[in-house]
Amino acid sequence: MKDHESEEMYLETILVLKGERPAVRSIDIADKLGYAKSSVSRGVSLLQDRGYIKVADDGFIDFTEAGAKKAETIYERHNVLTKLFVALGADTELAEANACRIEHVIDDGIFDLIKKYVDNKR
CATH class of the missing domain: 1.10.60 (Diphtheria Toxin Repressor; domain 2)
Incomplete structure (x- = not known):
């Protein structure tokens, strides 16, 4: 993820997807944005490193408090x-x-x- 706008697009997309389905995975983000799975994997990793999301062992993504606030x-x-x-x-x-x-x-x-x-x- 190279910039602020990209970070925000990922967070917004996760929020929208969470409103559409019970659980969100990286593949859902890739499908929604039309991005390569490898790009989304890197973006998700960076969001996790920045403390905006948590990724469970089963691959499901959830917001941290800070991530939810920023996405909203x-x-x-x-x-x-x-x-x-x-x-x-x-x-x-x-x-x-x-x-x-x-x-x-x-x-x-x-x-x-x-x-x-x-x-x-x-």
């Missing part, structure tokens, strides 16, 4: 930004794609302003 923060950014872009008139697919890129680089203060704005528009 990333996913919240994705959802709020998507809602903003859709509200501005973007189609959902385009909104999702742009939110996915922006969620990794947006400043916390700016995101908080956007979140307040979106929450007030509901």
Whole structure:
């Protein structure tokens, strides 16, 4: 895993997969992201080394407290930004794609302003 964005994509993907199925394995992440199994294996290992996930002997992945918090923060950014872009008139697919890129680089203060704005528009 070479950068911050990649780390966040893995965490977000694990969170989404955990919402879709009872257990998540590396192969599920590879399938969801379209990545090679070897790349995902390395990424999972790095997330484990950084204390974001635990991998059981049977290969099932679970978050640590820190990992769950970080994944939920990333996913919240994705959802709020998507809602903003859709509200501005973007189609959902385009909104999702742009939110996915922006969620990794947006400043916390700016995101908080956007979140307040979106929450007030509901």
